[in-house]
């Protein structure tokens with residue numbers, strides 16, 4: 250693949266599977282083992298458009314159509330000023 254990191258100009262990337270957190274309208278979807286290419290220099294992660302489209306459509310299936318998910322987690326929320 251011939252590309253350059255938008256942030257640092259580096260040309261070397263590593264293919265990885267990462268956890269991706271998608272957020273829309275204050276609702277979240279976490280997807281495990283999402284393929285991406287990570288910049289070897291600054292660590293910026295690049296996802297293919299088709300990968301992001303899949304996640305977006307899964308988000309719709311879950312929140313609009315009531316699709317059952319593999320697992321749900323509880324996430325603690327804090328205000329930084331109260332720490």
Ligand SMILES: [Zn+2]
Pocket residue numbers: 254255256257258259288289290291292293
């Ligand atoms: Zn970079």
